[in-house]
Amino acid sequence: MxxxxxxxxxxxxxxxxxxxxxxxxxxxxxxxxxxxxxxxxNKKRVRKTITGxxxxxxxxxxKIRAELIGxxxxxxxxxxxxxxxxxxxxxxxxxxxxxxxKKSWDxxxxxxxxxxxxxxxxxxxxEISPFDVEKIKKHLADEGKAPRTIEYVLATLRHIINKxxxxxxxxxxxPTSKVKKPKAxxxxxxxxxxxxxxxxxxxxxxxxQQVYEMALLSLHTGMRAGEIFNLKWGDIDLKNGIIHIxxxxxGENRTAYITDKIKSIFENKTKxxxxxxxxxxxxxxxxxxxxxxxxxxxxxxxxDGITDDRDKVxxxxxxxxxxxxxxxxxxxxxxIKELMGHKTLAMTERYSHLMPDVKRNAVDSIDRMMEQRVVxxxxxxxxxxx
Numbered sequence: 111m112x113x114x115x116x117x118x119x120x121x122x123x124x125x126x127x128x129x130x131x132x133x134x135x136x137x138x139x140x141x142x143x144x145x146x147x148x149x150x151x152n153k154k155r156v157r158k159t160i161t162g163x164x165x166x167x168x169x170x171x172x173k174i175r176a177e178l179i180g181x182x183x184x185x186x187x188x189x190x191x192x193x194x195x196x197x198x199x200x201x202x203x204x205x206x207x208x209x210x211x212k213k214s215w216d217x218x219x220x221x222x223x224x225x226x227x228x229x230x231x232x233x234x235x236x237e238i239s240p241f242d243v244e245k246i247k248k249h250l251a252d253e254g255k256a257p258r259t260i261e262y263v264l265a266t267l268r269h270i271i272n273k274x275x276x277x278x279x280x281x282x283x284x285p286t287s288k289v290k291k292p293k294a295x296x297x298x299x300x301x302x303x304x305x306x307x308x309x310x311x312x313x314x315x316x317x318x319q320q321v322y323e324m325a326l327l328s329l330h331t332g333m334r335a336g337e338i339f340n341l342k343w344g345d346i347d348l349k350n351g352i353i354h355i356x357x358x359x360x361g362e363n364r365t366a367y368i369t370d371k372i373k374s375i376f377e378n379k380t381k382x383x384x385x386x387x388x389x390x391x392x393x394x395x396x397x398x399x400x401x402x403x404x405x406x407x408x409x410x411x412x413x414d415g416i417t418d419d420r421d422k423v424x425x426x427x428x429x430x431x432x433x434x435x436x437x438x439x440x441x442x443x444x445x446i447k448e449l450m451g452h453k454t455l456a457m458t459e460r461y462s463h464l465m466p467d468v469k470r471n472a473v474d475s476i477d478r479m480m481e482q483r484v485v486x487x488x489x490x491x492x493x494x495x496x
Contacts, residue, residue, distance in 0.1 A: 112147075112148045113126055113145055113146070113147055113148075113164070113167050113168065113171055114126065114145065114146040114148070115128065115131075115138060115143060115144065115145060115146075116144040116145060116146045116159060117131035117133065117134060117136055117144075118136070118139070118144055119131065119134050119136040120133050120134040120136070122134070123146045126145075126164065141163075142161050142162065143161070143162070143163070143164070144159065144160075144161050145159070145160050145161075145162070145164070145167040146158075146159050147159070147160065147167060147170055147171045147174065149171060149174045149175050149178060151175065151178040151179055152178070154178060156174050156178065158170065158174065191278055191279045192234070192235075192236055192279075192281075193234060194234065194235055194279055195231065195232055195233060195234055195235070196226070196227070196230055196231050196232075196233055196234075196235055196238065196270070197227055197231040197232060199235055199270070199274055199279055200222055200227070200231075200270060203273075203274075203277065203279070204270055204273055204274075205218075205219060207273070217262070217266075218266045218269070218270075221262065221263045221266040221267075222266060222267075222270070225246060225249070225250060225263045226246060226263065226266065226267055226270075229242065229245055229246050229249060230242045230245075230246065235271070235274050235279050235280045236280060236281060236282070238271070238285055239285050240285045240286075240288035240289055242285065243264065243267065243285050243286050243288070243289045244289055246263065246264070246267070247260055247264065247289060247292070250263060251292075256419070257292035260292045261291050261292055264286055264289065264291065267286055268284055268286040268287075271284045271285070271286065272284060299420050299421055300420065300421045300422065300423060300427055300430070301427065301430050301431040301434035301435075302423070302427060302428070302431045304435075306412065307329060307428075307431060309410060310325065310406065310407070310410060310412070310423075311325060311326060311329075313406045313409065313410060314402070314403065314406050317402050317405075317406060318400060318402045320388055320400075321399075321400050321402045321403055323375045323388070324338050324388055324399075325403065325425070325428055326371060326372065326375065327372060327375075328425065328428035328429050328432070329428045329431060329432055330369045330371060330372050330432070331353065331366035331367070331368075331369075331372070331432065331449075332366070332429045332432035332433055332449055332450050332451075333353075333355065333366060333429065334358065334359060334426070334429060335398075335399055335425050335426065336358075336359065337355050337358050337359075338387075338388060339386075339388065339395060339396045339397065340356070340357065340386075340395070341353070341355075341386065341387045341388065342383065342384060342385060342386055342387060343381040343382055343383055343384075343385055343387055344383030344384060346368075346376060346381075346387070348368065348373060348376060348377060351367060351368040351373070352365050352366065352367055352368060353365065353366040353367075353368060355451065358451050359451075360451045360452065360453050361453075362451065362453075364448070364449075364451045366449070367449075399425045403425055404424075407423050407424075429450075432449075432450075433446055433449075433450055433458070433461050434461060434464055436449070436461075437461040437462065437464040437465050438464050438465070440465060443455065443458055443459065443461070443462055443465075444458075446458050446461060
């Protein structure tokens with residue numbers, strides 16, 4: 111059990127017998143000194159920082175010690191946790207952590223702000239029920255949100271409550287587990303014809319060389335926008351014609367192969383291994399696709415009269431086109447899986463319908479095999495009769 115001064119300048123702790131910090135030399139202020147209280151009892155330790163006088167610090171130390179001995183200190187802290195509302199937990203605990211750990215933290219924040227907080231934000235964490243989750247789900251459906259969006263929002267709430275449970279703010283079963291996820295096939299259907307793709311690339315090149323090159327790269331390698339944003343010159347091996355795609359969405363690194371057109375846009379550029387291949391106007395990593403892409407798509411009328419988002423041309427359509435063209439050329443489905451970086455073969459099987467000739471040829475081979483067998487039998491019969 112001890113009380114120390116804490117230096118406001120270098121944040122070091124030192125004896126209350128001293129008048130200045132022995133580490134940086136900063137003298138103690140006359141008022142509102144900072145104290146570090148350290149109390150241990152029965153293998154439990156409490157450390158607390160306060161500002162005030164030495165007398166106040168001693169009172170706080172005595173109170174903590176008495177509550178530890180009486181077993182009240184952690185009971186009181188746990189009770190305070192159970193009084194925490196969802197809004198308080200999200201802003202004070204959850205968000206500061208996921209901003210460092212989760213790539214999609216900004217999407218979590220938007221989901222919480224727009225859809226979760228208005229309905230259950232003021233509720234205490236342990237008071238949130240499956241019925242409350244159903245209300246969020248219904249509200250989103252009433253607003254015309256897509257099933258996939260509803261699923262994302264419920265996943266955000268589930269993650270928040272799971273964290274609250276891990277950190278001692280929530281007890282019991284996660285209420286989102288009692289609510290059925292909306293089912294919908296949100297996979298994109300549209301892919302470009304070679305004529306549409308060339309028309310798009312030509313028009314992009316007129317407006318932005320960089321957006322053109324990014325679009326060409328996605329079309330020729332199947333790379334996602336985020337993978338292109340993360341691409342550094344050290345990931346590109348022009349000599350062997352490969353691109354090392356690191357930390358992709360699937361979590362497993364993979365290799366893309368450089369075509370002649372892709373090689374032509376890379377080989378004459380200044381290359382520093384740690385430098386991003388594509389950068390924004392300030393020389394930093396790009397965070398989203400330029401509006402130039404969407405303006406060109408609108409100019410070409412590629413989305414005219416289309417209301418279903420799955421049929422609209424977006425940047426991801428280029429990746430979908432890459433896989434679709436491979437399938438139409440009869441590329442084995444497992445090879446497409448590897449090139450796309452899909453986690454499971456089921457994710458790639460969506461392209462199998464584009465290979466009707468391959469399937470038909472496989473079945474027709476039975477006819478050919480039987481015909482060859484019949485011919486051999488007929489020849490054998492003729493030879494026997496001679």
